[in-house]
Amino acid sequence: MNSRLQAWLLALPATFFVVVCLGLPVLSTLATTFGEPAGPFVTYIQFFTSGFRRAVLLRTIEVAVITTAISLVVGFATAWVVARSPGRIKSILIIAAVFPLLTSVVVRSFAWMVILGKNGIINKALLALGILNEPLSMLYTEGSVIVAMVYLFVPLMILTLVGVLEGIPQDLTDAAASLGAPPSAAFRQVVLPMAVPGLIVGAVLVFTGSFTSYATPQLLGGDRQTMMGTFLYQRAMVTFDWVGASTIAAVMVVVTIATVLLMSRLARKLNPVVG
Amino acid sequence: MKTRIHPALIAFSVFTFVFLIGPLIIIIGTAVSDTTFLTFPPQGFSMRWFANIFEVSAFPRTMVTSFTLAVLATTLSLMVGVPAAYALARFRIELPKFLANVFVLPILVPEIVLGFSLLKSVATGVGASIWTSLLIGHALLVLPYCVRVVGASLNSFDFSVEEAAVSLGCPRWKAFFVVVLPNIRAGVIAAFILAFITSINDVSVSIFLTGPGISTLPIQLLAHMEQFFDPTIAAVSVLLMGVTVAVMTVVEWTLGLTFLTK
Known part of the structure; x- marks a missing residue:
């Protein structure tokens, strides 16, 4: 048997599975949006002219951008310390980051409902200390969604960056220092450029993850902070407006793919090795 | 310094x-x-809230469903994913480059879009049962892990060992099971366990595909939270954390947890 045929035979079941069970259904969802009798783009015109739907899209982008920015800063600083920690401590810290990452999103979101709720831990503590007279409403705000999202994605950012930062040899920063560069300059001119590819990968993962999330906005945002994921679910399962749901799905796919393409172009541009 | x-x-x-x-x-x-x-x-x-988990019959029932589903979906995914990963590693020149990306597609497509599309096309369109739809959804969801983790093991495998077996008269299929598979065992176990936890924890795909009578544990947990905000939820959460600990232990045994930072 020739090896090309053999290779294809082995790869065929998985390829077939992805094309038939993922490709076709998703394409069919996208196709639905263009099949309206009133015209091919009518659902998109409806989507972008409706103030509510635009607000949902903008809120989702805003939450995803803020979550990504905070996760980048927190993740980078923490990953730097983890990467430069001695072996034993490093393993413990990696375990501490992996543990939440592998724990159910529902569980991690629930924790923040317990912390931020009306009868939650923060409110009870502040009332007991006499700082507050009546409990604050922190749940179902954009802030509570962002806190829980940051909580969700910081471990992912840390683990993505630790590998990258470990790859930056200590010699390089030492060389910069011995040539008279203050730590801030060594950081800006040596460490940061080398970390850029990792930062971009992390940013893409966190942005697309938070942009398309469902459980966290559902639990911490509720109906007051509808985001694209919860909006899609509502349209599909509560109002049974499948064309509307498909339109939301299409917008999500476009934003996700655009982000991935844009960021990988940016990565190529900023790559210190090539550029 | x-x-x-x-x-x-x-x-x-x-x-x-x-x-x-x-x-x-x-x-x-x-x-x-x-x-x-x-x-x-x-x-x-x-410990009464832990006992209460088993009083609410939906919890033990959905636990069984989630566990069975995770095992079946992961097995199905490995059955198609391992040959694909093998083909990608062994016949790098013969296969087009984009093929590797096809298997990562389930990561690129938002999970919630996948869930909705499966509901629309597979569950409603073709009329597949809830079980079949869930199985397809979860198998797709975990396929990228299977292909990539097994692929990482295969990339460090020296295929000349397999060639040696074949040139000594061992049939190709047997060479795979006797020579290749034992060498990538750690990768297969790690892939299984990571896929398993991904399936167990999934919300976005399952939420569209669960129906009357059949639900998964995270979806049942969400439903319970809407009605009762009691310590039972915390008790179930602790059990789920126990699953995480078990999974981490296995990953540490097989590939080492630092594998996850690569």
Whole structure:
């Protein structure tokens, strides 16, 4: 048997599975949006002219951008310390980051409902200390969604960056220092450029993850902070407006793919090795 | 030169890890509280909320469903994923480059879009049963892990060993099971366990595909939370954390947890 045929035979079941069970259904969802009798783009015109739907899209982008920015800063600083920690401590810290990452999103979101709720831990503590007279409403705000999202994605950012930062040899920063560069300059001119590819990968993962999330906005945002994921679910399962749901799905796919393409172009541009 | 880290950075990292672990400790605390409401620090100590998990019949039922589904979906995914990963590693020149990306597609397509599309095309369109739809959805969801983790093991495997077996007269299929598979065992086990936890924890795909009578544990947990905000949720959460610990132990045994930073 020739090896090309053999290779294809082995790869065929998985390829077939992805094309038939993922490709076709998703394409069919996208196709639905263009099949309206009133015209091919009518659902998109409806989507972008409706103030509510635009607000949902903008809120989702805003939450995803803020979550990504905070996760980048927190993740980078923490990953730097983890990467430069001695072996034993490093393993413990990696375990501490992996543990939440592998724990159910529902569980991690629930924790923040317990912390931020009306009868939650923060409110009870502040009332007991006499700082507050009546409990604050922190749940179902954009802030509570962002806190829980940051909580969700910081471990992912840390683990993505630790590998990258470990790859930056200590010699390089030492060389910069011995040539008279203050730590801030060594950081800006040596460490940061080398970390850029990792930062971009992390940013893409966190942005697309938070942009398309469902459980966290559902639990911490509720109906007051509808985001694209919860909006899609509502349209599909509560109002049974499948064309509307498909339109939301299409917008999500476009934003996700655009982000991935844009960021990988940016990565190529900023790559210190090539550029 | 010895590594020096600015003390402020260390303090910041300590804060980050308290932020990461603290909420999970709070959940454990609320689960053992002897109260009918969620409170922390726990008042009294009681395991009754753990017992209550089994009083609410939907919890044990969905646990069985989730477990069975995760095992079946992962097995199905490995059955198509391992040959694909093998083909990609062994016949690098013969296969088009984009093929590797096809298997990563399930990561690129938002899960919630996949869930909705499966509901629309597979569950409603073709009329597949809830079980079949869930199985397809979860198998797709975990396929990228299977292909990539097994692929990583295969990339460090020296195929000339397999060639040696074949040239000595061992049939190709047998050479795979006797020579290749034992060498990539760690990768297959790690892929299985990572796929398993991904399936067990899934919400976005399952939420569209669960129906009357059949639900998964995370979906049941969400449904329970909407009606009762009691320590049972915390108790189930603690059980799920136990699954995480088990999974981490297996990953540490097989590939080592540092594998996850690569």
